[in-house]
Structures are given as C-alpha cells and as structure tokens.
Amino acid sequence: MSSHNDNTIDKEAPSSDTVTLSAGHSSRSSLKIWLDGEFVDHEKAAISVFDHGLLYGDGCFEGIRIYNNRIFKLRTHLERMFRSAELLRLQSPYTIDEIESACREAVAVNQVSNGYIRLVFTRGVGGLGLNPFLCEKPTVFIIADSIQLYPAEMYETGLRVVMAERRRFPINCLDPSIKSLNYLNNIMAKVEAIDQGVLEAIMLNSDGHISEGTGDNIFIIKDKSIYTPSTEAGILHGITRQFVMEELAPAIGITVEEKMMYPQHILEADEVFLTGTACEIIGVTHLDDQEIGTGQVGQVTKALEAEFRKRVEKNAPED
Numbered sequence: 001m002s003s004h005n006d007n008t009i010d011k012e013a014p015s016s017d018t019v020t021l022s023a024g025h026s027s028r029s030s031l032k033i034w035l036d037g038e039f040v041d042h043e044k045a046a047i048s049v050f051d052h053g054l055l056y057g058d059g060c061f062e063g064i065r066i067y068n069n070r071i072f073k074l075r076t077h078l079e080r081m082f083r084s085a086e087l088l089r090l091q092s093p094y095t096i097d098e099i100e101s102a103c104r105e106a107v108a109v110n111q112v113s114n115g116y117i118r119l120v121f122t123r124g125v126g127g128l129g130l131n132p133f134l135c136e137k138p139t140v141f142i143i144a145d146s147i148q149l150y151p152a153e154m155y156e157t158g159l160r161v162v163m164a165e166r167r168r169f170p171i172n173c174l175d176p177s178i179k180s181l182n183y184l185n186n187i188m189a190k191v192e193a194i195d196q197g198v199l200e201a202i203m204l205n206s207d208g209h210i211s212e213g214t215g216d217n218i219f220i221i222k223d224k225s226i227y228t229p230s231t232e233a234g235i236l237h238g239i240t241r242q243f244v245m246e247e248l249a250p251a252i253g254i255t256v257e258e259k260m261m262y263p264q265h266i267l268e269a270d271e272v273f274l275t276g277t278a279c280e281i282i283g284v285t286h287l288d289d290q291e292i293g294t295g296q297v298g299q300v301t302k303a304l305e306a307e308f309r310k311r312v313e314k315n316a317p318e319d
C-alpha cells in the first residue's frame, strides 16, 4: 500500500516509506562491518546476547553522513561520541584517532561515496546484573551504508508532525545531550506520530517547553528571525543544528537565537523546519493538522536547504 499524497501514512498497511525504512539497510550482499577491529561480512557481524548494549541499551552511538567522498563533520561527531561515552563512564578501547581511521576504512572498504556511517559503542559482554563495570570491554562497530529518513517528495511538500504526549527525558534523568543507545523515549514518541498517520513527533520537556523531534532538532522562523530551543530545554546538541546556527543562517543574512519556546510558537510561526544528520533540513507544514504559515515549505527554509546542499556537496567540512 502506498503512502497518501498528503504525506500522511496508512496505519493499516505499511506505506511505501515504511517499506523503504523497514528494509532500512542496504541490500548489498557485500556489505562489510567493522567490528572490534576487523571487517566481517554483514550476515556474520553479531554481538553476544550478554552484551549490555542489547540487555540494557547501555552504550552510545553516532550517525554521520558522507557526501562526495567527504565525511561531513567527522571530527565533531567523534568528539560528541567520546563525550557521550565519558558521561556514561564508558571507556573506549580505541583512541579517537583510531576510531577516525576505522570510520574512513569502513567507508573505503564498502566504497561508499555518498551514504551514512553508524558508529556504536556498547558496554560489552557482562552478566545479567546491571553493573556496567563487570563487563569485559566495550564492543565497537561501524556500519558504512545508507539512510533515508523521509521520502524524497516530503522535502518538496513538507512534513506533517504531531505534538507527542510523551515528554522528553529531563536532563537530570537521562541527559538528552548524551546520544545513548537508550532511544525508547524517542521511539515511543515516534510511535505516537505513526499512530496518527504522520512520520515525526515534536517532544516537549517536562516543563512544557519545546525540546526537539524524535531524531532531529527544531527551528522556528517568525518575522524573518530564526529561533531554536536552547540546550537547557534538554536536547541533543545537534551538529546540523550547529551548522545552521554558525554557517548557514549567517550566509543568508539571518542570525539564530536560542530561546525557550512553547507549542504556541510553532502554531504562530511563519515557517518551521527540522535538522539532523539523517533528515538534513526538512520543512514542516502542519502540527496536529493545523497549518504552519502558508502550509507549504517556506522561503527561508528553502534558502537554508540550498545553502546546505551547496556546502556539503562540494568539499564538505570534515572538522
């Protein structure tokens, strides 16, 4: 069953998008995974059922894009990865430089010139108790493949989102700035979106402020100014978010202000867009069936998308 033209999805049957996404990974039979220092055929790349990454979601990860043989913001992603690990008191068995070389090797071995890297540290193999320090050593793996979060046509028509009932973890419970393997908070909000026939949900923090999407940051445009929730709202400090704030918005002559916002700010906005490594930049046209601005992807969003494309497709920064 295909998705509706108005970009909602069919709840009864998988949409074409769900089919694409459920395939999820490349069908390339030659895909090789970097696993604990070695390349392994993807069918054979396996980790133990006693790995705490599986048993408890104990670990952290990064998603990184490759554009024209350049790994976009690789070093910034690796720094965030090592910060996440440190905050989880998980000691990588490899240095940051070794992980960087391994990512480059995984891309080269799989001949990915445009695609996506998933880098994962799990706590490693342990017993059935929670104690992370009884685990042998972290498992590390790198998948160099591809990703498509939303169907291509939604970048033209815009994305419909809902406001999730489920709130984002508070910073003092599990800080959303840690990109941990424990994504159930986001997944349950994503399920709310899918149940309502759309592909993304916006999450509020426990104080009712807008935090972020389930896998992306949010930006709001009002009267030619751009706003995004402050990091105190409890968000992943997105690398695409930072790129928009520091490079793309200034390039089109607009500054971005971080502030605490409420759902009303979305409904009164001229434009809204989401950013993330996987979704890149995508305009949002509706929140809970209410139109945002003109109900179409706005001009500022389009200008930022164009600037983004220009900068990533030619000599994407790797720092």
Ligand SMILES: Cc1ncc(COP(=O)(O)O)c(C=O)c1O
Residues within 6 Å of the ligand: 063, 186, 212, 213, 214, 215, 216, 217, 235, 236, 237, 238, 239, 240, 241, 275, 276, 277, 278
């Ligand atoms: C919860 C969440 N917020 C925001 C983002 C966007 O971050 P980035 O631009 O670094 O990919 C992601 C994706 O990594 C995410 O999972």
